[in-house]
Amino acid sequence: MVRDTQRLRDFEARYRRQAYRDMTYREALAIFEALWVEAREMRDDLGVDWRVDLEVDLEVARTLNGLPPTT
Numbered sequence: 001m002v003r004d005t006q007r008l009r010d011f012e013a014r015y016r017r018q019a020y021r022d023m024t025y026r027e028a029l030a031i032f033e034a035l036w037v038e039a040r041e042m043r044d045d046l047g048v049d050w051r052v053d054l055e056v057d058l059e060v061a062r063t064l065n066g067l068p069p070t071t
Contacts, residue, residue, distance in 0.1 A: 058070075
């Protein structure tokens with residue numbers, strides 16, 4: 001079993017810095033696009049109506065800030 005240690009976190013941070021150091025904006029965008037396509041294949045309603053995805057977050061924020069609930 002791999003344990004989450006400081007040594008592992010340092011290794012992962014170093015790897016990310018080295019792996020993505022020379023990446024161009026276009027390359028990063030291509031990776032993002034590929035990940036988005038894969039996410040949409042797993043859940044086809046993802047991103048269709050972003051307001052629905054935020055409803056719970058907004059209600060929690062309203063509650064934490066002492067604002068009345070929406071009607």
